[in-house]
Amino acid sequence: MTLAQKAYDALRHDIIRGELPPGRPLRLADLGERYGMGFSPLREALNRLQAERLVTAESLRGFRVAPLSLDELHDATSLRIVIETEALKASIKNGDDAWASGIVSSLYALNVQAARTGPEADIWTLEKRHHAFHRALLAGCNSPWTLEFFERLYAATERYRIPVLLASARPVGRDVQAEHGALAEATLDRDADKASVLLEQHYLRTVEDLAEVISSSKGVPLPVRQTV
Amino acid sequence: MTLAQKAYDALRHDIIRGELPPGRPLRLADLGERYGMGFSPLREALNRLQAERLVTAESLRGFRVAPLSLDELHDATSLRIVIETEALKASIKNGDDAWASGIVSSLYALNVQAARTGPEADIWTLEKRHHAFHRALLAGCNSPWTLEFFERLYAATERYRIPVLLASARPVGRDVQAEHGALAEATLDRDADKASVLLEQHYLRTVEDLAEVISSSKGVPLPVRQTV
DNA sequence: GCAACAGAAATTTTCGAAAATAAATGAAAT
DNA sequence: ATTTCATTTATTTTCGAAAATTTCTGTTGC
Structure with missing residues (x-):
């Protein structure tokens, strides 16, 4: 290297x-x-x-x-929904057993980490497995361009989630792991319409929570306003 | 610079x-x-x-x-359809007068160049105006991420069109300028569904023609098969 | 006080050469 | 003839310094 x-x-x-x-x-x-x-x-x-x-x-x-802004967060999320719901449908159509297995194992690993408390509960491992799970969902789409743009948008939106995670601002009234579970289930059932809707809702809820926490700025050291 | x-x-x-x-x-x-x-x-x-x-x-x-391949051409085109039909709908919803004017003027310039023959008919000017027209269609979408990906995919697919243009392989039984005109008309009429369908068909026809010419390899010096 | 300017300092950009690595060549051995 | 190995050549990668440009600082003049 x-x-x-x-x-x-x-x-x-x-x-x-x-x-x-x-x-x-x-x-x-x-x-x-x-x-x-x-x-x-x-x-x-x-x-x-x-x-x-x-x-x-x-x-x-x-x-x-590069600066952050709420506008960009919304823009990136909207485009993620467009690209990833389509990629998820393609994966459901084309994905083979290896693809399905990847979803099962990455979901398991994600759930294990999400359940940990105390010293083992480290958000970097959680974040890594979260990324792996979402990638596994789309891995069957057979479209290198789609996967590249997925990675770009994942990185872009990850920058907004991390400061909120670090402030340990837990979303209220929301069971994120249940959302992941339902999404995986619908996907493995090859229910493309249901899975797409769940994926879209998952992202919309996330962006809502983030926008809430960020704009109220409660304890989140996120320099959204860049005074150049 | x-x-x-x-x-x-x-x-x-x-x-x-x-x-x-x-x-x-x-x-x-x-x-x-x-x-x-x-x-x-x-x-x-x-x-x-x-x-x-x-x-x-x-x-x-x-x-x-970077090498070229028919697989990539199909992949990039599919993703263009997903992203750009959505962007076109958003533009139709949000676009203002400046956006609409941009479509009118870029279509006019494109048609003028497409009609030229002889020494004035240069494919680089044509290509530039073609790019400008397609960009103008989406310019109202108000999504920087979408526009970036549009530019990436436009460049990627342009690499396949240019060798075919240079071989002056005209698509048979197809009036591309009429397609552009109809697309612009539906867009300016704010008929989102019609415009999306026309845009999709425009790309599908293009990729069909390209794949035809490239795979038959008639006079097109396109090294699709890269022997590494 | 403060605007305009000159000079100094900091910073980016680019070059040319050195270091590190890969590819090509040719000799020796079988 | 072919493989193996050492040597040479070609090429990429990295450094350190020079050049170009921006930014800061202090001075002068009003």
């Missing part, structure tokens, strides 16, 4: 987790210190991240962590 | 037009000669293009122009 790839992974990781907060200028000298490398691999990584909209760039003025 | 931006524009241009054919290794020494610059800006541009899937990269083995 080259240094440029390590830089890409590390920067992406730190941006998505909010360790590099939205709007933060990404100075090459700082990054070189932080990740222990020279400018070349860092600039290559930043260029990739710019193409993925996780970083913004301005000519001769360097790079910044 | 920095050299890295120039490199990005030039490489993107040459890849989409097929002047750098699919699968071609992109050696830094060659590119440095071709575009008159050093390695740094070239590598930055290549990293952006890699993120956009116009270029492939292998660790320590450099970059290549």
